[in-house]
Structure formats: C-alpha cells, structure tokens
Amino acid sequence: MQKENIKNSISGAFSDDFFIYPDSLKFSGDHTFFILKDSHGKYLGAMGPEKLIMESGFTDQVGNDISIDSVSGYIIRLFNRSYKNLKILLSIFPELHPTPLGTDATFGFGDRLGIANAAHIRAVKKQKAVLPVLAQQSIRELSKTGKDFKTVIAQSLWNILQEGYLGRWGADADHIKDRDHFIDAAEAGMTMYTFDTSEHLDETVLNMTGTRIKENYRLDTDYIKSIKKEYLDKKIELNGNKFIFNEDTIIRLALIYGRALEFTKEIFQFLSGKLGTFDYEISFDETSTITTPEAHYFIVNEMRRSSIEFTSLALRFPGTFEKGIDYIGNIEEFDRSINIHGFISRKLGGYKLSLHSGSDKLSIYPSFARNTQGLFHIKTSGTSWLEAVRVVASVDPLFFRKLFRIAVDSFNENKKSYHVNLDKSALPITIKDIDDKNLPCILDDRDLRRVFHIAYGMIIEKEKEQLMRLLFENEEKHYDYLLTNFKKHFDALRY
Numbered sequence: 001m002q003k004e005n006i007k008n009s010i011s012g013a014f015s016d017d018f019f020i021y022p023d024s025l026k027f028s029g030d031h032t033f034f035i036l037k038d039s040h041g042k043y044l045g046a047m048g049p050e051k052l053i054m055e056s057g058f059t060d061q062v063g064n065d066i067s068i069d070s071v072s073g074y075i076i077r078l079f080n081r082s083y084k085n086l087k088i089l090l091s092i093f094p095e096l097h098p099t100p101l102g103t104d105a106t107f108g109f110g111d112r113l114g115i116a117n118a119a120h121i122r123a124v125k126k127q128k129a130v131l132p133v134l135a136q137q138s139i140r141e142l143s144k145t146g147k148d149f150k151t152v153i154a155q156s157l158w159n160i161l162q163e164g165y166l167g168r169w170g171a172d173a174d175h176i177k178d179r180d181h182f183i184d185a186a187e188a189g190m191t192m193y194t195f196d197t198s199e200h201l202d203e204t205v206l207n208m209t210g211t212r213i214k215e216n217y218r219l220d221t222d223y224i225k226s227i228k229k230e231y232l233d234k235k236i237e238l239n240g241n242k243f244i245f246n247e248d249t250i251i252r253l254a255l256i257y258g259r260a261l262e263f264t265k266e267i268f269q270f271l272s273g274k275l276g277t278f279d280y281e282i283s284f285d286e287t288s289t290i291t292t293p294e295a296h297y298f299i300v301n302e303m304r305r306s307s308i309e310f311t312s313l314a315l316r317f318p319g320t321f322e323k324g325i326d327y328i329g330n331i332e333e334f335d336r337s338i339n340i341h342g343f344i345s346r347k348l349g350g351y352k353l354s355l356h357s358g359s360d361k362l363s364i365y366p367s368f369a370r371n372t373q374g375l376f377h378i379k380t381s382g383t384s385w386l387e388a389v390r391v392v393a394s395v396d397p398l399f400f401r402k403l404f405r406i407a408v409d410s411f412n413e414n415k416k417s418y419h420v421n422l423d424k425s426a427l428p429i430t431i432k433d434i435d436d437k438n439l440p441c442i443l444d445d446r447d448l449r450r451v452f453h454i455a456y457g458m459i460i461e462k463e464k465e466q467l468m469r470l471l472f473e474n475e476e477k478h479y480d481y482l483l484t485n486f487k488k489h490f491d492a493l494r495y
C-alpha cells in the first residue's frame with residue numbers, strides 16, 4: 001500500500017473517540033506504527049498484513065482487530081505502551097536510541113512526569129541551534145518521582161514516537177555521586193553521565209590562611225610534589241588576563257580539587273570499560289566554591305594529564321542559582337566570569353561549558369550563549385514541572401488550592417533536599433483571597449515558584465493520579481504552556 005493510502009486507511013478506521021498523533025506514523029516494510037489516544041489512555045497502533053502482525057511479537061493487545069482490507073488481509077491492532085512492546089519497536093527502529101552528542105550545543109529537558117518531552121520535541125523542531133537531551137534526571141529526582149533510569153528513557157521514547165522525532169538526542173544521568181548509580185545508569189543505556197564532585201571537594205581550605213593550611217595538611221606528598229612540578233610559576237595569558245600559579249595557589253587547588261579529580265578518573269575508567277562512546281560531564285556547580293579561572297585551567301589540565309575524556313564541565317559561577325527562577329546576582333559580574341571561562345574553554349578546546357539549574361535563568365542566557373560561542377550545554381527541569389502546575393491552576397482551581405496546601409505544609413521537609421534561600425515565615429499562609437482566574441499568575445511569583453518547585457516529590461506522592469488525569473485531559477493546553485515557556489528560553493539564547 002502507498003503511504004498516503006495507509007494514512008487514509010488508518011484515519012478512516014477510527015471513530016471520533018480516537019485521536020491519532022499525526023506525526024507518529026512510522027513505516028517499516030509492510031508494517032505501519034502510530035500512537036493514538038482515546039479518553040482512557042494512549043496506545044501503540046500497528047497496521048499490516050495479519051500474519052506479519054501476529055508474528056511481530058507485540059503483546060498486551062487492547063480491543064479487537066480492525067479489518068482494513070479483506071482482500072489484502074491488512075488489519076490494525078492496538079497494544080498497550082508496555083516496555084516489552086517498546087523493546088520490539090527499538091529492534092525495528094534502532095535509530096531511535098539516544099546517542100552521545102559530543103560538543104554540539106545541547107539543551108537538557110528534565111521531564112519529571114514523563115509527559116512533557118512531547119512539547120519539548122515540538123519546541124526543538126522549531127529551531128536548529130541545539131540538540132535535545134530529552135531524558136535527564138538526577139538521583140534526587142528519581143527518588144522523589146519513584147522512577148529509575150530505564151523508565152526515564154522509556155518515557156522519552158514514547159514521547160519521541162508520538163511526535164515523530166527523527167533527530168539525535170541524549171539521555172543524561174544527572175548529578176551522580178556514587179559508583180552504584182553509575183552502574184545503574186550504564187545498564188539502562190544512558191548516554192551522558194554527570195559526575196557531581198561536591199562530596200569530594202575540600203572546601204575548608206578556602207577559609208584557611210597559608211599558615212593554617214601548613215598546620216593542617218601534609219604538603220610533602222608525592223601528589224603535591226607532582227603538582228608543584230607541573231604548575232609552579234607557570235604563567236598563562238588569556239585575552240589579556242594573566243594567571244600566575246604561585247605556590248599558595250597551587251597548594252590550594254590541589255587540596256580543594258585533588259580528591260575530586262582522582263574520583264573523576266576512577267569513574268571515567270569504569271565507564272570506559274563498560275561503554276563505547278559516552279558524554280561525560282564533570283560538575284562543580286552545587287558547591288559554594290566559585291570556580292576561579294586558575295581552577296578551571298587546573299581542572300582541565302589535570303584531566304588531560306590523566307587521559308580523562310570529557311564532554312562538558314559545569315563550573316560554579318558567581319551569583320545564586322536557585323531552581324525555577326531567574327538568576328540572583330550581579331549580571332555584569334556573571335558576564336565577566338563567563339567571558340574568561342569561555343575564553344579558557346575555547347583555548348583549551350574540545351569540551352563545552354554547562355549551565356545547571358538553567359530553568360528561567362533568562363537574564364544570563366544571552367551572556368552565556370555569547371561567551372561560550374555555541375560550545376554549551378544547558379540543563380532545565382523545574383521550569384517544565386511548574387508549567388504542569390500552571391495547567392492545574394488554570395483548569396481546576398479547587399485542586400490547585402489543595403496542591404498549594406500540600407506545598408506549603410511540606411515546605412520545611414522539601415527544603416531538606418534543595419538549597420532554597422527562603423523561609424517558611426515569608427510565605428503566604430493562604431491564597432483564599434485570590435480569585436480563581438488569577439491563580440495561574442501566582443506561578444510567576446518568585447517565592448511561590450520555589451515553593452511549588454521543591455514540592456514536586458510530595459505532590460506526586462499524594463496526588464499523582466488526579467494530576468496525571470488532569471494533564472492527560474488538558475494535553476494540548478499543557479503542551480502550549482510548555483511551548484510558550486521554551487520559546488522564551490530559546491529566544492534568550494539568541495544573542
């Protein structure tokens with residue numbers, strides 16, 4: 001059958017109770033696949049000769065077969081979107097798998113609910129500047145949403161199938177600290193591995209005088225000696241900035257970063273032994289140690305000396321990066337910082353700079369994009385979650401008020417896993433006085449954004465079913481909100 005005839009046959013076979021996602025049609029020989037939904041849920045549809053469908057191995061059929069053409073023997077059969085069925089689809093279309101994305105400009109779309117990626121893909125299709133990292137979850141997010149890496153990839157794939165995305169995409173095991181989690185991520189097929197070094201940095205050195213350091217640390221170790229040999233009195237000039245590695249600077253760098261770099265190497269060797277190619281990101285962002293230009297140079301040079309291949313580096317920039325709200329700090333100071341770091345990264349070459357907690361950091365996006373000249377990665381997640389909450393506020397005020405109560409009541413508990421510079425006493429106790437029609441606007445409030453952002457685990461735990469139902473029933477609105485939001489993000493990247 002011709003593709004046009006197939007399309008017509010499929011759409012003609014279903015009543016108005018069904019919606020077929022127009023971009024989802026995929027062809028393989030006589031087999032055609034598509035994603036559709038009715039008021040209960042979403043399904044995988046397969047059309048082809050009956051014998052072929054019987055032998056395809058798909059299980060978990062929904063409803064009865066629909067006969068398309070009794071002469072040719074074509075039928076349509078619907079299946080649940082199970083993991084097993086997804087595996088079969090992947091064997092037919094192996095190009096759907098995530099891949100490492102190297103130093104291409106990339107944008108991470110964390111999707112805690114597993115349904116926002118469809119809109120992310122629609123946003124990505126409208127531009128050519130970045131490739132998407134569609135599956136991106138940290139260990140913290142996995143534990144709060146009750147998911148594992150395998151589920152995260154599967155959810156992204158169902159979104160990809162629904163939207164007919166054909167481009168390359170990545171899967172980021174974000175902010176991993178333990179070896180065990182790297183094992184899980186590698187086994188699930190993640191393609192990008194973000195090592196969070198925060199637990200291996202010695203930040204006490206920052207506040208010590210040189211004398212105190214000498215009293216507290218052994219400085220005659222082989223490691224310190226080798227570092228001194230490599231860096232002492234080294235002068236580096238970048239774009240008019242001169243960096244001199246004197247003894248005090250070198251010793252501090254070695255003490256702060258030495259152990260983290262050792263572990264970075266261990267993880268790299270472990271991943272290299274298990275995987276072919278992969279993207280490796282080293283993150284220094286969730287610490288209070290602002291990365292100096294000397295530290296940036298030192299980190300990269302040390303990794304090169306240890307033959308660690310890495311794709312991106314998340315530095316700690318000046319200012320405060322709270323999730324789901326704009327940058328807090330002096331934009332000029334950020335600009336000066338990223339200007340130097342951008343130079344260093346281009347000079348040393350071969351890796352990108354990564355901006356974490358990128359959700360809604362619109363005021364610094366132009367500077368970040370300009371100074372990295374396309375060698376960047378950005379991670380967002382909270383901003384997509386907040387658009388889901390905004391849909392609730394706009395269609396079901398009563399339910400939204402309930403979620404507000406949960407978020408405020410659990411604030412102190414939620415604060416334990418996120419750094420939020422906000423006190424419970426500063427929060428509104430009630431939103432009773434706010435009219436229903438104004439509820440979506442309160443999600444533009446900096447404080448309430450943070451309250452709802454850190455409450456996602458609690459809300460999912462208590463109200464997941466109703467929330468997912470509501471978002472399913474208001475799917476196009478949910479996608480529209482996300483598209484509007486990411487248009488703002490992408491516009492800000494055009495400098």
Ligand SMILES: [Zn+2]
Binds near residue numbers: 175283285286356357
């Ligand atoms: Zn981070």
